[in-house]
Amino acid sequence: MSENNIKTLLNSHNLKATWQRVEIFKVLQNSNECLSADQIYQKLSSNNINIDLATVYRVLDLFAEKGIAQKSIINRKCFFELKKIDHCHYFVCIKCHQKSNIVDCKINLIEEELSKKNFKVLSHNLEVYGICNKCYGGDKR
Amino acid sequence: MSENNIKTLLNSHNLKATWQRVEIFKVLQNSNECLSADQIYQKLSSNNINIDLATVYRVLDLFAEKGIAQKSIINRKCFFELKKIDHCHYFVCIKCHQKSNIVDCKINLIEEELSKKNFKVLSHNLEVYGICNKCYGGDKR
DNA sequence: GTTCCTGCAAAGAGTTTGCACGAAA
C-alpha cells in the first residue's frame, strides 16, 4: 500500500495522517509476523526513525480499536499485526519461542454456547503453548 | 479437604507442607471463583494471616506447575483456582467485569490441527470478552 | 484557528529476584 493510500485509509477512520502513524503502519505492512510495541520501536530506530515508545503504544492501540490491526496477547505481552480477512492466533513453542499460526480457533462454536446465555462476544484471545516439531525431535532427522 | 489431607497432598508432589502453602490452598479451596495473587493476599490479611506477596506468587506458580492449580490469564493478569477434572476458561463482561465459565474450549480440535504439524500442545489460555445478559439489557426486564 | 497528536518524563500495575534467615524432612 502506497504512502498516499495509507493516509487515505487513516483519514477514512477519522484519524489524522501523521507521519508517525504512516511509519508504524509501514512497519506492520512489511512484517510477516506479529510484532510487539518494542519490536516496532526498534525497527524504526534502526532506520533512524525516532518515534517515542509511548506514541507507538498509543498508535497501536488506536489501530486495534479501529480494526486496522489485530492485537494478540502472548505471555502477558501485546503483539500487533495488520488485520487480515480471518483473524488468527498463535501456537508458541516454549523452547524456541517461534510462533505458528492457528487458523481456526473455533470461536464461533464458543460464541454459540455463550449466545444461549445471551452473552454477546466482542473480542477474544487465545494462546497455545507447547513444543514445535523441530524442538521435539519427533522429525527423526 | 482437611489440613492433614492438604499436607499429604503437598508432600505427594514433593513439596514441603509449610503453613503458608496450607493456608493458600485453603483460600483456593474455599473460593468458588478464580482469584488473583493479590486477592488471595488480601483474603489472608483480613484473617490476620500475613504471608508475603512474593511468597503467594511463588506458591501459586508452584501449584500451577504441579497441576494442583489452574492458572488463567485475564487482561494480562493471572488468576488461580484449584484444578478440577475439566479445566475451564472465562467469558468476562467488559462492563461489570463478572466472569462466567466457558465449559468447552474446543482445544481438542485445535490440538488435532496442530498434531498434523507434529506440534505438541502443553498448555493454553483463552479469554473471551463481551457483554453479559444483564449489562446488555437484552433480557427485556 | 481548532482539534487532535506527540514527546517527554514520570508513574503505574503486576510480577520476579537475590539474599540471608528459618523451618520442614
Added chain:
DNA sequence: TTTCGTGCAAACTCTTTGCAGGAAC
C-alpha cells in the same frame, strides 16, 4: 543437618498517563 522455603527489599517488564508544545485539517 541438609535441603528447601520465606520475608524483605529492590528491581524488573510492559504499559499508561499528564501536560505543554506542535502538527494536521
